[in-house]
Amino acid sequence: MSQSIIKGKVFVVGDNIDTDQIIPAQYLNLVPTIPEEYIKLGSYAMCGLPDNYSTRFIKDGEVTTEYSIIVGGNNFGCGSSREHAPVALGGSGVKAVIANSFARIFFRNCIATGELYPIEPEEALTSIFKTGDEAEFDLEKMTITAVNSGKVYKLKSMGDVRKVIDSGGIFEYARKTDMI
């Protein structure tokens, strides 16, 4: 994954979105490295969200989402170590999660797999964006722009993490840098 501008709709969620909400345990029988099951995992992404989320992340009958950016609150991805979680999001078509903070293993799994960019904003965005808003995320400038208002919000630098995700994950990165 290496592009410098990601344009698309945002999907907004609250605090403590755990891995059971991202991909419920009943789908962990799917193996992420089997291509058909990767697609299946993607099609179940975020289906564990409680019913008070009135908008479905993936429309009935579809296997990918129309939202390429998730905007979240604190502690996104807490819970289990299942790599199925970032993989399901990546499989569904999500390119970045911009959340106030991340749980450790989820963050690490995003980097290791290169599935998506886990990014923290300078200020909380959950009350600024609404689900369905169009946004433009600039990886060079580390900003996200709300297309409607034209307002630009700053994001925190990804540091070394970006290189790994741009390479496509820890293995590609390790090879590029002669670590393996």
Added chain:
Amino acid sequence: MGMTITEKILAKAAGKEEVLPGDNIWVNANVLMTHDVCGPGTIGVFKREFGEDAKVWDKDSVIIIPDHYIFTEDEKCHRNVDALSVFVKEQGLTYFYEPGTDTYSGVCHVTLPEKGHCRPGEVLFGTDSHTCTHGALGEFSTGIGNTDAGFVMGTGKLLIKVPESIKFIIDGKLSANVSAKDIILKIIGDVGVDGATYCAMEFAGSTIDALSIEERMTICNMAIEAGGKSGIIAADAKTIDYVQSKTDKPFECFESDGDAKYRAVYNYRAEDLKPVVAMPYSPDNVKPVSEVTDSKIDRSYIGSCTGGKIVDFIMAAKVLSGNKVKVPTFIVPATVEVETALVTEMVDGKTLRAIFEDAGCEPIAPPSCAACLGGPLDTFGRCNTTEICISTTNRNFPGRMGSKDSQTILASPLTAAASALTGYITAYEC
């Protein structure tokens, strides 16, 4: 400057004199554990990256423990266990606790110490977030994803960031109705579900010293519920005896220096601790039992790596002995060894199994993770509708034990058993 126990173990594993929090270092792993949920994906990554004919870095150190989806009709689950079995044969792995054979054990985190795979001073990685459990034996132990695990499988190494440490000192004597589970729930309630993100949570003090190894495991098991990278308790004479009773492998014990640096230090008096529960839907939504006694429950679940060990069933049996449960009560021993103990351990002159049967519990399930994480629809004890379940497990996120409409209340074995007798959240009256 002094180092914490975690820094000392990681320095040794990296071949360095000293490490500092925030350093990114390559460490050598002593053990890599995987199970049926993450094993097939890890093997997939390993083969994709190192080639079809690649060999694991050490056939004695890659340990495979299927435990999650064992007693189900779900075909994909069977396929996954079969894939592990094929891999084990192909690689000649020494340790495979295979379902359907007499090597089967059950829940990975209880199996690892029982079978001597946890040793002080070592580095253990597992493809499961509750791998932090094994810090209870004085080692560095943490959960990783499939991709990282595939890397370890091939190289025996991993690049990790040295965590900052937070110290929790608990001194004094616990009341008879307060247990290790109440200590860790109280701490999670205080620091919050992200209060220890990226940190090593170190537990010490006379209360911790007095706990059995299994109870210490209950505490370290839930470090992840505060966001922790690991939990750790320095090895003492009890740990050394325990480990030596399981393995002849040599090991080295470390402890924190007096001038080691911590991000924060918390002090607790055991006498101040009370029975607590974590109400839905977060492990930090912690309330004293006394404040929620009018909350109805409609089932009780005693099991998992947190609350399905021998010590947990002894506690539950003390409460249930001579009484009848009012709500369906599910007993799931974590491992075969625990299951065996149900007929060898006695309370009030009766075996644990007889106590549970006489109290009217559901027929005892075979050892596995069962409904701790919901699982396939036919899983034993799974909450399939709007059940409110008081449980000795570790997570109560929406849908954790099955249906999104169900609710999980986290409690100690004493409280889960006492609640089963009344149908309301109830502390054990001793």
